Amino acid sequence: MSMSAAQGIGERDPLPHASDHDRTALSRERRFAAALLAPAFLALIATTTFPLLFLVWISTRRMDLAMPFMDGFVGWENYRQLFADPRFWESLVLSLVYTVGTVVLQVVIGLALALLVIRMKRGQALFRMVAILPVVLSPAVVGMVWRSFMLTPEFGVIDYLAITAGLGSRNWLGDPTLAMVSVIVIHTWQWTPFAFMVLLASLASLPDDIYEAARIDRANAWQRFIRITLPLLRPAIVMVVIMRTMVALTAFAAIYTVTTGGPGTATEILNLYAYRKSFTELSLGYGATLAVALLVLTLAISALLFVIRRKD
Amino acid sequence: MNGMSFTRRSVLKGLGASVAFPLIANRAFAQESDLGAYQSAKIDWRQAEGENITVAVIPAGYFENLIALAPQFQALTGVNVRFEKVPPAQIRQKAVLDLTAGTGTYATHAADPMYYPLYQANGWVDDLTPYLDDPALTDKAWFKPEDIVPAWLSANSIDGKVYGIPYDGEVTLQVLRKDLLEAKGLKPAEDLDAFLANASELHAPNDRVWGTALRGVAGAGQNVYIYSSLFRSFGGDWLPGGKLTVNGPQAEAALAWYVDTMKTYTPAAAQNWNWPDIADAFSQGTLASYVDAHSSASVINNPEKSQVIGKIAYARWPKGPSGKRVSSIWNWGFPINAKLSDAQKKATWLFIQWAASAETQIRTSYRFEGATKRSGVNRLSLWSDQDYVETVSKFGDNFVEATLTALKDDTDVDWRPRVPQWPAVGDAVATAVASALAGQATPKAALDAAQQRVEGFLK
Numbered sequence: 001m002s003m004s005a006a007q008g009i010g011e012r013d014p015l016p017h018a019s020d021h022d023r024t025a026l027s028r029e030r031r032f033a034a035a036l037l038a039p040a041f042l043a044l045i046a047t048t049t050f051p052l053l054f055l056v057w058i059s060t061r062r063m064d065l066a067m068p069f070m071d072g073f074v075g076w077e078n079y080r081q082l083f084a085d086p087r088f089w090e091s092l093v094l095s096l097v098y099t100v101g102t103v104v105l106q107v108v109i110g111l112a113l114a115l116l117v118i119r120m121k122r123g124q125a126l127f128r129m130v131a132i133l134p135v136v137l138s139p140a141v142v143g144m145v146w147r148s149f150m151l152t153p154e155f156g157v158i159d160y161l162a163i164t165a166g167l168g169s170r171n172w173l174g175d176p177t178l179a180m181v182s183v184i185v186i187h188t189w190q191w192t193p194f195a196f197m198v199l200l201a202s203l204a205s206l207p208d209d210i211y212e213a214a215r216i217d218r219a220n221a222w223q224r225f226i227r228i229t230l231p232l233l234r235p236a237i238v239m240v241v242i243m244r245t246m247v248a249l250t251a252f253a254a255i256y257t258v259t260t261g262g263p264g265t266a267t268e269i270l271n272l273y274a275y276r277k278s279f280t281e282l283s284l285g286y287g288a289t290l291a292v293a294l295l296v297l298t299l300a301i302s303a304l305l306f307v308i309r310r311k312d
Numbered sequence: 313m314n315g316m317s318f319t320r321r322s323v324l325k326g327l328g329a330s331v332a333f334p335l336i337a338n339r340a341f342a343q344e345s346d347l348g349a350y351q352s353a354k355i356d357w358r359q360a361e362g363e364n365i366t367v368a369v370i371p372a373g374y375f376e377n378l379i380a381l382a383p384q385f386q387a388l389t390g391v392n393v394r395f396e397k398v399p400p401a402q403i404r405q406k407a408v409l410d411l412t413a414g415t416g417t418y419a420t421h422a423a424d425p426m427y428y429p430l431y432q433a434n435g436w437v438d439d440l441t442p443y444l445d446d447p448a449l450t451d452k453a454w455f456k457p458e459d460i461v462p463a464w465l466s467a468n469s470i471d472g473k474v475y476g477i478p479y480d481g482e483v484t485l486q487v488l489r490k491d492l493l494e495a496k497g498l499k500p501a502e503d504l505d506a507f508l509a510n511a512s513e514l515h516a517p518n519d520r521v522w523g524t525a526l527r528g529v530a531g532a533g534q535n536v537y538i539y540s541s542l543f544r545s546f547g548g549d550w551l552p553g554g555k556l557t558v559n560g561p562q563a564e565a566a567l568a569w570y571v572d573t574m575k576t577y578t579p580a581a582a583q584n585w586n587w588p589d590i591a592d593a594f595s596q597g598t599l600a601s602y603v604d605a606h607s608s609a610s611v612i613n614n615p616e617k618s619q620v621i622g623k624i625a626y627a628r629w630p631k632g633p634s635g636k637r638v639s640s641i642w643n644w645g646f647p648i649n650a651k652l653s654d655a656q657k658k659a660t661w662l663f664i665q666w667a668a669s670a671e672t673q674i675r676t677s678y679r680f681e682g683a684t685k686r687s688g689v690n691r692l693s694l695w696s697d698q699d700y701v702e703t704v705s706k707f708g709d710n711f712v713e714a715t716l717t718a719l720k721d722d723t724d725v726d727w728r729p730r731v732p733q734w735p736a737v738g739d740a741v742a743t744a745v746a747s748a749l750a751g752q753a754t755p756k757a758a759l760d761a762a763q764q765r766v767e768g769f770l771k
Binding site: 065066067068069087147152153154155169171173174175176179260262263264265266276279280281282283 | 405408412430433434529530579580581583584732733734735736739743744746747749750751752753758765769
């Protein structure tokens with residue numbers, strides 16, 4: 001039986017007539033496996049779990065670098081302040097507008113592109129390669145390019161197009177509504193290729209025979225899309241929505257480089273507000289509370305989406 | 313075992329050689345005669361020999377010049393100094409993180425004068441007055457602290473105690489297109505009304521010349537930098553009766569003036585501009601005037617980029633309705649991190665004294681070999697030094713007179729509220745100014761909202 005022990009920890013159930021010697025060898029092996037796992041496990045706890053718990057701990061304290069003499073444990077006080085803070089609710093609404101706006105656009109445009117490209121006989125590979133380029137760029141770089149090269153009034157590409165189209169020059173990042181539209185468009189521009197690639201792959205795997213049957217039944221293109229394509233793509237779409245929602249809720253770099261939450265607070269989503277509280281106003285306790293609120297929100301929305309997915 | 317110890321010894325030897333080599337090289341580079349001007353100071357420059365210090369600075373010409381001279385400092389003192397360049401947007405946060413953690417990573421850093429109240433409240437930096445008063449550390453007759461621009465030194469002081477020694481600084485001025493003014497027979501503005509009248513005369517956006525520009529982008533050191541001067545020249549007071557106040561009739565009038573001026577006479581994009589963008593636009597000939605730091609003169613006189621060299625004139629800030637001129641002032645000063653060992657503190661003080669001394673100021677300005685000549689020297693005496701005046705006079709008409717008068721007469725230590733909560737307060741005001749400019753709120757509503765936030769910080 002020493003053979004079976006030597007085969008590794010996968011062998012969990014020694015035969016009934018196994019000797020004591022075998023059992024000791026097995027438990028020794030398990031301990032050895034645990035010892036091998038421990039460093040990675042500890043590193044994981046030290047780098048993820050501990051900071052998270054520390055964040056929650058700080059959120060129950062007043063920790064204000066500008067007024068260190070006031071620091072101390074305050075319990076729920078930060079959370080009470082949070083619910084009474086109008087700027088928190090505004091940033092929450094902005095986060096939701098931003099997330100819903102960009103995710104809907106990503107899925108719609110991504111699906112439309114996928115439907116177009118799936119019929120391409122030649123050049124599909126090239127198109128896919130070009131389309132993926134924005135995804136590999138750093139969001140901070142994307143933000144800088146859009147801010148200076150695309151959106152500057154009088155000088156930027158988008159503004160030039162707007163003037164040429166007869167819309168006149170617009171202050172894209174200076175007007176509160178246009179600024180929000182701009183940051184949504186920037187995020188959509190960067191991440192639509194992700195939705196496109198996933199949906200293209202799912203489209204390619206749809207069975208042809210259903211479509212043939214539908215054609216025989218004289219279903220037109222729209223009916224085929226609504227009744228066949230969409231329902232079959234549903235799991236893929238829900239998956240894309242889940243993944244993109246989590247990222248959009250916690251977006252930071254592109255907005256930070258483009259508007260820093262401005263003009264005023266017009267694009268200050270929850271994440272940026274938490275950053276500003278913590279690192280500009282140096283109010284780390286309340287900043288941590290905002291971060292915890294964002295964490296809870298992201299978890300809640302993701303859980304909801306997963307429930308929807310499971311119903312499929 | 314024998315082999316082991318042999319290896320260790322040879323490794324140590326190698327390490328020793330690699331440390332010693334740059335020292336020898338530096339000695340060779342900085343000739344003895346170079347140091348004579350420093351060695352006339354009656355202190356022992358080598359009292360902290362062998363110490364290592366790290367200094368955080370921003371990547372700017374005036375610090376590059378200092379870094380280029382660092383081998384001379386090392387030859388003079390035997391202190392090894394390492395520089396770390398951090399962009400201006402991040403240096404405050406990096407410094408605060410280092411100071412909170414108490415790791416003493418940066419012996420000193422280029423500090424924002426508005427942050428000293430915060431540093432002092434936390435005991436993060438040392439009071440420098442004892443260093444200045446200790447004859448073993450400072451030869452006052454040689455260092456001449458009274459020659460350092462008093463407006464900057466007092467901006468770095470709290471209750472008469474100095475927390476940072478200014479190295480480089482600025483004062484804000486009107487920067488004007490002399491040729492455009494003369495063509496219309498106009499004079500530099502004496503007050504804000506005349507400033508708008510000039511801007512209106514010269515405003516011709518169809519010919520791609522806008523009347524003026526002010527910093528528009530939100531930030532305690534950006535739009536608030538200019539807005540605060542307006543607020544004070546409209547008669548505003550940040551701390552009436554000791555209570556921090558950012559709203560009120562003077563604040564509303566000042567903000568309304570700022571918003572109207574920006575909306576009427578500046579390019580729409582200026583809403584997102586900081587000073588480099590303004591100076592770039594001016595050097596391309598698209599602005600007839602702007603109000604910003606005197607040190608932007610080096611940008612608009614850059615022969616590779618500027619199209620307006622020889623057409624530039626300067627004037628002091630226009631007077632506000634209160635009859636006061638309030639120039640925005642700024643300096644990068646060096647504090648001493650309180651978490652250092654005593655020996656490191658000595659080494660750091662020697663570095664600060666060396667960097668802020670008249671001799672180093674000269675060597676990094678007009679006697680500097682490289683292309684960039686500093687205009688933000690920290691010594692009043694230099695402004696009457698013939699060689700220096702000759703160098704900076706090339707920036708345009710009235711540059712020396714306007715700068716020197718502004719430095720002496722137009723400044724006001726409390727032009728921004730010096731409180732430990734400044735990072736938060738400055739951000740609240742910046743947001744208010746930006747949202748009024750974006751048309752999100754009226755000046756009154758924006759400032760009232762800011763006041764509410766400020767009261768929240770002080771609770």
